[in-house]
Amino acid sequence: MDNIVKQSYKSEILDILADVIADYISPNARDIDQTGNFPKENIDALAKEGFLGLIIPEDIGGLGGSPSLYKDVVIEIAKVCASTAMIYVQHTSAVSILLYGAHQPYIRECLDKIAKGEYLATIALSEPESGVYFFLPVSQVSLKCDGSFSLSAKKSMVTSAGEADLYVVNSRSSNSKNSLQSNFYVLTKDQKGIYVGEMPKLMGLRGNNSAPIEMKDCRIESKALIGNEGDGFKISREKLLPIGQLGISALQVGIAKAIYRESVEYVKNRFYIHNEKSLASFQSIQQIIAEMKIECDRAERSLEYMACQMEKGKLDMVTLLEIKIIACEAVLKLANLCLKVCGGYAYSAHSSLERYIRDSKAGTVLGPTPELLKELIGKIILDIPASI
Numbered sequence: 001m002d003n004i005v006k007q008s009y010k011s012e013i014l015d016i017l018a019d020v021i022a023d024y025i026s027p028n029a030r031d032i033d034q035t036g037n038f039p040k041e042n043i044d045a046l047a048k049e050g051f052l053g054l055i056i057p058e059d060i061g062g063l064g065g066s067p068s069l070y071k072d073v074v075i076e077i078a079k080v081c082a083s084t085a086m087i088y089v090q091h092t093s094a095v096s097i098l099l100y101g102a103h104q105p106y107i108r109e110c111l112d113k114i115a116k117g118e119y120l121a122t123i124a125l126s127e128p129e130s131g132v133y134f135f136l137p138v139s140q141v142s143l144k145c146d147g148s149f150s151l152s153a154k155k156s157m158v159t160s161a162g163e164a165d166l167y168v169v170n171s172r173s174s175n176s177k178n179s180l181q182s183n184f185y186v187l188t189k190d191q192k193g194i195y196v197g198e199m200p201k202l203m204g205l206r207g208n209n210s211a212p213i214e215m216k217d218c219r220i221e222s223k224a225l226i227g228n229e230g231d232g233f234k235i236s237r238e239k240l241l242p243i244g245q246l247g248i249s250a251l252q253v254g255i256a257k258a259i260y261r262e263s264v265e266y267v268k269n270r271f272y273i274h275n276e277k278s279l280a281s282f283q284s285i286q287q288i289i290a291e292m293k294i295e296c297d298r299a300e301r302s303l304e305y306m307a308c309q310m311e312k313g314k315l316d317m318v319t320l321l322e323i324k325i326i327a328c329e330a331v332l333k334l335a336n337l338c339l340k341v342c343g344g345y346a347y348s349a350h351s352s353l354e355r356y357i358r359d360s361k362a363g364t365v366l367g368p369t370p371e372l373l374k375e376l377i378g379k380i381i382l383d384i385p386a387s388i
């Protein structure tokens, strides 16, 4: 696609998204946060318009969206409902893994169904034994004599648990000696041996249905292995990490932009009778609003740069790891600053700001966490292997 065609395709997709947001995601947002209900109507509307297959190439039936378009879509959804954005991000991360096996007939079938909007996917990776190091599973499959595998594993927190049609899971391969030798498999939700645990009440992203999942002697057909035996770590690094980092960072930039938008609105409209001054007239408030804008712009430009580098095939590992730290620090800063300019309004559940502030904390906890990312960047700089 040349640049003009790309641009018009991008704005066409974003126009369709704007309608889905106006008709479903925006009106449902407050209720989803308050009830913690899974935003099924939002996901169905996104599926109907093809968004579940956004990054799937057109020859597999997807929209063939670029990384830059993907991050714009996530930002727009997160500006309104971070829970829906989180479900969409974990879905797209699962798709990125499936794309590695797009040449395999069964995996291709799964991608077809996703592109048609029939399947929602998610990633079930984190384990209690490995915590934030979700790419280093401790669970291990055993190979059965008929060529199938058996998996017993505990996954500590899985977005869209009980709601997704497909779970992309990782586990040590049958003959592996350590967590670097792992595999990815795709499981369907109705498979025997998959148990969804109790849903904890979350601080933020309350509608994303994160719950533990246990697989007990779950039979996995050999066709469900994504790629070859032992490809797990390679898939994590080459497929999951770029799309995962882009998606989670875009989610945080979306929340930051929502906080900024609502703070500006509040400051512009707040007027004091006692001294006949507007809040906007105070220099320190003007400076905070400027600081919020600078922070949002900095994070968004970094994200755009990363997406461009991905498209050119020139993304270096440090940029890839840095992006989530930048987005995470930006949204946390915005969440703090909005309290300084919006006061009780931001602190109260009457405003959407209170929800955004809670949602803003998720990036600090989601693997790979900023601390882990800093550790990995430090190791790259100091020439220390990432596996230790």
Ligand SMILES: Cc1cc2nc3c(=O)[nH]c(=O)nc-3n(C[C@H](O)[C@H](O)[C@H](O)COP(=O)(O)OP(=O)(O)OC[C@H]3O[C@@H](n4cnc5c(N)ncnc54)[C@H](O)[C@@H]3O)c2cc1C
Pocket: 090, 122, 123, 124, 125, 126, 127, 128, 130, 131, 132, 133, 134, 156, 157, 158, 159, 160, 202, 205, 208, 210, 362, 364, 365, 366, 367, 368, 369, 370, 371, 372, 375
């Ligand atoms: C809303 C939500 C949705 C999620 N959805 C999914 C999902 O769909 N799929 C999935 O697989 N997982 C999911 N997770 C899990 C998530 O990605 C993390 O892996 C998990 O929450 C972190 O594991 P833990 O709580 O065991 O942290 P721990 O491993 O117990 O870590 C605790 C803290 O210690 C820090 N820490 C750990 N090691 C180091 C170190 N070497 N140096 C400095 N600090 C360190 C971490 O940064 C962390 O803050 C989700 C989590 C949340 C909150």
